[in-house]
Amino acid sequence: HFPKEGKVTWKAPSNIALVKYWGKLAHQIPANPSISFTLDACATTTSMAFVKKGESSDTFSFDFFFEGKPKEDFKPKIKTFLDRIDMYVPFLKEYHLVIETSNSFPHSSGIASSASGMAALSLCIMDIEKQMNPDMDEVFFNKKASFLARLGSGSACRSIEGDLIQWGTHKNIPESSNLYGIKYPFEVNPVFKNYHDTILLVHKGQKQVSSTVGHELMHGHPFAKNRFRQAHENLDALKSVLADGDVEEFIKIVESEALTLHAMMMTSMPYFILMKPDTLEIINKIWAYRMQTHIPICFTLDAGANVHVFYPESVKEKAIQFIQDELIEHCEKGHYICDRIGQGARKI
Numbered sequence: 288h289f290p291k292e293g294k295v296t297w298k299a300p301s302n303i304a305l306v307k308y309w310g311k312l313a314h315q316i317p318a319n320p321s322i323s324f325t326l327d328a329c330a331t332t333t334s335m336a337f338v339k340k341g342e343s344s345d346t347f348s349f350d351f352f353f354e355g356k357p358k359e360d361f362k363p364k365i366k367t368f369l370d371r372i373d374m375y376v377p378f379l380k381e382y383h384l385v386i387e388t389s390n391s392f393p394h395s396s397g398i399a400s401s402a403s404g405m406a407a408l409s410l411c412i413m414d415i416e417k418q419m420n421p422d423m424d425e426v427f428f429n430k431k432a433s434f435l436a437r438l439g440s441g442s443a444c445r446s447i448e449g450d451l452i453q454w455g456t457h458k459n460i461p462e463s464s465n466l467y468g469i470k471y472p473f474e475v476n477p478v479f480k481n482y483h484d485t486i487l488l489v490h491k492g493q494k495q496v497s498s499t500v501g502h503e504l505m506h507g508h509p510f511a512k513n514r515f516r517q518a519h520e521n522l523d524a525l526k527s528v529l530a531d532g533d534v535e536e537f538i539k540i541v542e543s544e545a546l547t548l549h550a551m552m553m554t555s556m557p558y559f560i561l562m563k564p565d566t567l568e569i570i571n572k573i574w575a576y577r578m579q580t581h582i583p584i585c586f587t588l589d590a591g592a593n594v595h596v597f598y599p600e601s602v603k604e605k606a607i608q609f610i611q612d613e614l615i616e617h618c619e620k621g622h623y624i625c626d627r628i629g630q631g632a633r634k635i
C-alpha cells in the first residue's frame with residue numbers, strides 16, 4: 288500500500304578506503320575490490336518529505352535544500368541519480384519529494400560529501416519502500432540501500448553500515464559483490480575496531496579532478512592491469528593483518544594504497560598531481576615521527592590534497608600531541624577534523 292505522505296530522516300557517514308576503488312566499468316561496477324573504514328563524525332543528514340501526487344506520474348518532482356537553502360545547482364545530479372534508480376524504486380515518481388540535506392563538516396572543506404550524501408538519500412528512499420513493505424528485513428534493507436547508493440556514487444555503497452566494509456568481487460571473499468558493500472566477513476582484531484582518523488584539511492578548494500574523470504583515466508591506463516591485480520592482493524594480505532592486529536603490516540598496505548592511487552593519477556593521460564607541498568610535508572613528518580618513536584601513526588589519502596592520519600586508540604594522546612605540534616601548521620587555516628571508525632548510518 289502507498290502511504291499518502293510522510294517524512295523520513297537518515298544520517299549517513301563518510302568512509303575512507305584502505306584499499307582504494309579507482310577505475311570502473313559500466314553501471315558503476317568497480318574495476319577492483321576495495322575496503323574502507325566507515326567514519327563517524329563526518330556525515331550527511333538528509334530528510335525526505337513525500338506527498339502522494341494527485342494522479343499517476345512518470346516524471347520525478349522534487350525540491351532540494353542544502354543547509355537550509357534551496358540549491359538549484361545540485362538538482363541535476365540528484366535528477367540523474369533518480370533516473371538511474373527509477374526501475375528499482377518505481378513508486379518514487381508517485382510522490383512529490385522535498386529533500387533537505389546538511390553536512391556535519393564544513394562545505395567545500397575538500398571532504399567529499401558524495402559518499403555520505405548518496406548513502407543518506409538512498410536510506411531515505413529505502414525507508415519509504417519499507418513503509419510499503421513492512422515485512423522487509425534489515426539485511427535486504429541495507430543491501431538495497433547500498434545497491435542504490437552505489438548508483439549515485441560508487442564509494443557511497445560503503446557508507447551504509449560499519450565498521451569495515453568491503454565492496455567488489457574477490458575470489459577469496461565468497462559473499463563479496465560488485466553491486467553492494469558488505470560488512471567485512473572475517474575476524475578483525477580489536478585494535479582495528481576503534482581506530483582514529485584525524486583529517487588534515489590541507490586544501491579546501493574544489494577538487495582538481497572529479498572522481499568521474501579520475502575513474503575514466505583508468506581506461507587504457509598503462510598500469511591499470513597491474514594496479515587492479517595489486518588491489519586483489521592487498522585485500523588478501525589484509526585478511527591476516529586485520530585478524531592478527533598487525534599494525535605494522537597494516538601501515539605498509541594502507542600507505543602504499545594511498546600513494547598508488549596518486550601514482551595512477553600522475554601516470555594517466557592527462558596527468559595530475561593532487562598532492563600539495565603541505566601534503567608531502569605531512570607525510571615526511573609522519574614517517575620521521577614513526578621512525579623515531581615507533582608509534583604506529585600512518586596516513587592515507589583520498590583523491591585530493593587532504594591527509595587522513597590513522598592511529599590506534601592506545602596511542603591517542605601522543606598522536607594528538609604530535610598532530611597539534613607538528614602537522615596542524617600545514618592545514619589551511621589550521622583546520623582539521625577528529626574522526627574515528629564508526630558503526631554506520633542511522634535513522635533520525
Ligand code: PMV
Nearest residue numbers: 304307308440441442498590
Ligand atoms: O565514489 P567515487 O566515484 O567518488 O570514487 C571515489 C574513489 C576514492 O575515494 C578516491 C577511493 C575510494 O575507494 O573511496
